[in-house]
Amino acid sequence: MNSRRTTVRDVRRTNRSALLSRLFLDGPVSRLELSRLTGLSAGTVSNVTGELIDEGVVVEAGLVESDGGRPRVLLRVDPAYGYVIGVDVGPTRVRTELFDLSMRALATVDRPVGAGDPDPGTVAALVAAGVREAVAGADVAAERVLGVGIGVFGTVERGRLALVHAPTVGWDAVPLEALIRAGTDLPLFIDNGAKTLGQAEMWFGAGRGARHAVFALVGSGVGAAIVTDGTTYQGTSSSAGEWGHTAIVYGGRPCRCGGRGCLEAYVGAQSLLDRYGAELPGDEEARLAALIDAADRSAAADRLLDETAGYLGVGIANLVNLFNPERIVLGGWAGLALGTRLLPRIREVAAAQALAHPFSEAAIELSRLGPDAVAMGAATLPIAELVARGGSRPPVQASSR
Amino acid sequence: MNSRRTTVRDVRRTNRSALLSRLFLDGPVSRLELSRLTGLSAGTVSNVTGELIDEGVVVEAGLVESDGGRPRVLLRVDPAYGYVIGVDVGPTRVRTELFDLSMRALATVDRPVGAGDPDPGTVAALVAAGVREAVAGADVAAERVLGVGIGVFGTVERGRLALVHAPTVGWDAVPLEALIRAGTDLPLFIDNGAKTLGQAEMWFGAGRGARHAVFALVGSGVGAAIVTDGTTYQGTSSSAGEWGHTAIVYGGRPCRCGGRGCLEAYVGAQSLLDRYGAELPGDEEARLAALIDAADRSAAADRLLDETAGYLGVGIANLVNLFNPERIVLGGWAGLALGTRLLPRIREVAAAQALAHPFSEAAIELSRLGPDAVAMGAATLPIAELVARGGSRPPVQASSR
DNA sequence: TCCGATAATTCAGCACTTGAATTAGTGGCG
DNA sequence: CGCCACTAATTCAAGTGCTGAATTATCGGA
Incomplete structure (x- = not known):
């Protein structure tokens, strides 16, 4: 039901994109394998990869042995073709990382934002400075940086310039993109x-490998990323996925979002610590760790964690019933700490609450990358764009500068 | 990130599909307008529409006046090119309708299933018989029927042959498709x-016109259809959208699905009537109407309805936060009856519970077509397939039979 | 009847994929 | 040592399809 025109040239772009995508995700591959993976004829694969090699996006990467017969040449994206930057903008710190195209981190810059509610101008300045420092630190030419991906706390309203909403720290339609630009x-x-x-x-x-997955993230707050058909679902203005603010207890505990009975008010780290009552030392992460540790000795802590598993299980059952995903991944620093135990x-509770059939399709797992992957994920945004464009073919008319 | 190969021929299929889609949805249109709507050149539009006219899918439909200049010829899909059948399979009745391609109903067959839990064999037989009767009743050649769309109660697991799960009436993986075939x-x-x-x-x-919408349907039970990017979201095995069985009251009323605190257990018509206590005469629909009517006089009924608005409002707020849709449509026979009042x-409650920003993007409306449109919607399935294929071009090699 | 205006069609030029034929590398065997 | 079988990669004619410019069709008005 789309209505974009399609021309013969789009065919090339689509196929370049498909090949690049395979090359990027499936590491070094031979042309023959590419042909099998994409369904394209050997001739076309040869033709397109030739183009990509000429442009420098792809390089040959050794041979694969054969027992009698011409050995296959392996191809892969040149890690040094370009670089990408990922920024993790949290309410208390800004972390900037520079990666090559094999996602090796070449430079990392970590800066605290300072106490109290973060100031948009300060945050934007930290991001811009972080980008400059990372480029300098990795000794990379700025022209070779394909783009900067930024993962921000709060919901992002994507219009011509992105706005950030984060009521809990007083951000209402902050023009972060404009500030950083x-x-x-x-x-x-x-x-x-x-x-x-x-x-x-x-x-x-x-x-x-999953087509439909939900990433349930528990930190101080609670969020989610919903992947449908391989792409992150954004909704009308990119604010979809606010799982933490779905009500799970009608008329229940007031949530800092203004609603009542939100999931976040029951399983978010901040709420958990509030409800525990007893004072614990250290920052939020240390306190949660202490709480979990105490559960082996303290009945109160144990009961609290058991309740939390109940809420999380029901919250996850809701995701199962609503999205029918093949995978649900529990992550975030608090999610990992809680999930490990x-x-x-959680699986038990979810099984009891969810409908049998969708539940049987859904694997519930823990995150693999840990909570520090926000920056890496952000860095994939410019790469995704590069791949979707089919690798930047030089513009039709090479201008003189 | 897809990996299907693309060839030059796909370009034609895509463009045929885009044109057909415009023709089907935007009624009679001139070639010039089609060119503007799709972005295709006038030459291509002429070429493709010529093909479609030769094949009989599209016909000319009058001229549009001009003041000096050649008048535009209007084109539209030939309503008589083919026919589609839609079947509404409910637990108590099977309703079959035959439509032409302008969605005019040419024949309707309505059959009760009989009391008690429906028997799969009986239902399948009723569907097959309904299809035959509708074809006969509309006096249409069976070869001209493009397909039969079937909308079933319960969740549908789409594999090679569709299975139906409806635990509430004892259907577990019923091979309905095989039975009907x-x-x-x-x-x-x-x-x-x-x-x-x-x-x-x-x-x-x-x-x-909406890209992202959620259709919240309240009848005896509660369901939803989630439209993302213009297409109905199915999930891994087509069971997505079970909004009725998302928990909204942690540990609350037991639901007939086996879970606790499901939305359906609070706002489904059956649950509402159960909770009302007082005996009312007639079938479910009449009883709910009586309950709503009684609210003007009975404090108990009024309180029950007010509570229901609360639950519905919170349930809808959850949809807003999770999906960030531009439209939420409340429908189903009970949804309409409740929503009218x-x-x-409901809007008030949702506004208080949902996050301000996604809420401001979402219009909450009542269904326009009423609950009888299940069959019509089912009939669009074969049409959607026809359009996606670009209108059935005759197979390459015309076989001798 | 001719003219200006707008709509639709035709066609050369170009971009692309395919599948068959051809060329390129390897190891084994006589 | 040279030939052969085998597998990988490249080349190229054939076929499909879109675009943009030129051409043709169809109107109202002078």
């Missing part, structure tokens, strides 16, 4: 941090 | 009834 000329890709983390798991972690119980 | 040779398209109803609203009702209150 003032400090850098590189192409910017902004999305919610939960979604970029989901993207990372999808490409390199627990989501590999509670996963069996 | 035994009684007819026509192409079959089976989907959940809520989804076909959503499809009908999407094409002809409250969903027109309660919509303002």
Whole structure:
């Protein structure tokens, strides 16, 4: 039901894109295998890969032995063809990483934002500075940077310029993209941090190979990334996936979003610690770890965790019934800490609450990459764009500069 | 990130499909307008429409006046090119309708299934018989029937042959498609009834023009159809959208699905009537109407309805936060009856519970087509297939039979 | 009857894939 | 040492399809 025109040239773009995608995700592959993987004829594969090699996107990478017969030449994306930057913008810190195209981190810059509610201008300046430092630190020419992906806390409203909403820290339609653009000329890709983390798991972690998956992320707050048909679902204005603010207890605990009975008010780390009552030392992560540790001795802590497993299980059952995914991945720093101990119980509860049939299709797993993959996931955004374009063919008319 | 090969011929198929889609949905259109709508050159439009006219799918339909200049010729899909059948399979009745391609109903067959839990064999036989009667009743040659779309209660697991799960009436993996195929040779398209109803609203009702919409259907039970990017979201095995069985009251009322606190256990018509306590006469629909009517006089009924608006509002807020749709359409026979009275209150509750930003993007409306559109929506399934194929071009090698 | 205006068709030029034929590398065997 | 069987990669004619410009069709008005 689409209505974009299609011309013969789109065929090439689509096929370049399909080949690049295989090359990028399935590591070194021979032309013959590419032909099998994409269904394209050997002639076309030869033709297109030749073009990609000429352009420098793809390089040959050794031979595969054969027992009698011409050996296959392996191809792969040249890791040094370009570089991408991923930024994890949290409420308390900005972390910038520069990767080559094999996703090796070549530079990392980590900066605290300072106490209190983060100031948009400060955050934007930290991002721009982080990008400059990462480029300098990795000793890479700025022209070779394909783009900067940014994963932000809060929901991102994608219009001509992205706006960020994060009521809990007083951000209402903050023009973050405009602010950052003032400090850098590189192409910017902004999305919610939960979604970029989901993207990372999808490409390199627990989501590999899945068509439909939901990444349930529990940190101080609770979010989710919903992948349908291989792509992250955005909704009308990119704010889809606010799983943490779905009500699970009608008329229940007030949530910091203003609603009542939201999942986040029951399983978010902040809420958990609030409900525990007893004072614990250290930052949020240390306190949650202490709480989990205490469960072996303290009945109160144990009961609290058991309740949490119940809420999480029901929340996950809701996802199963609504999305019928083949995989549900529990992540986020608190999600991992809780899941490591509670996963069996969570599965149990979900099994009891979800409909039998969709539940039988859904594998419930823990995140593989850990919560630090937000930046890496963000860095995949410019790569995805490159692949979708079919690798940047030089513009038709080579201008003189 | 797809990996299907693309050839030059796909270009034609895609463009035929785009043109047919415009012709089908935007009624009579001139070639020039088609060119503007699809972005295709005038030459291609001329070429392709010529082909479609030769094949009989499209016909000319009058001229549009001009003040000086050659008048535009209007084109439209020939309503008599083919016919489609839609079947609404409910637990108590099977309703079969035959439509021409302008969606005019030419024949309707309505049959009760009989009391008690429906027997799969009986239902399948009723469908097959209904199809035969409709074809005979409309006096249409069976070869001209493009296909039969079937909207079923319960979730549909789409594999090689569709299976139906409906635990509430004891259906577990009923091979409905196989059973019906035994009684007819026509192409079959089976989907959940809520989804076909959503499809009908999407094409002809409250969903027109929306990219992202959720159709929330309340009848005896509760279901939903989720439209993302213009197509109904199916999930891994087509069982997505079980909104009725998402928990909204943790540990709440037991639901007939076996879970606890499901939305259906609070707002489904059956549950509402159960909770009302007082005995009412007539069938479910009459009793619900009586309950709503009583609310003006009875404090108990009024309170029950107000509670229901609360649950529905929160349930809808969950949809808003999770899907960020541009439209939420409340339908189903009970949904319409309740919504007519309660919509303002439902909107109020949803506004209070949902996040401000996604809520501001979502229009909450009532269904336009009423609950009888299940069959019509089912009938769009074969049409959608026809359009996606680009209108059936005759097979390359015309066989001798 | 001719003219200006708008719509539709025709066609050369170009982009692309396919499948068959051809060329390119390897190891084994006589 | 040279030939052969085998597998991989490249080349190329044939076929399909879109575009943009030129051409043709069809109107109203002077």
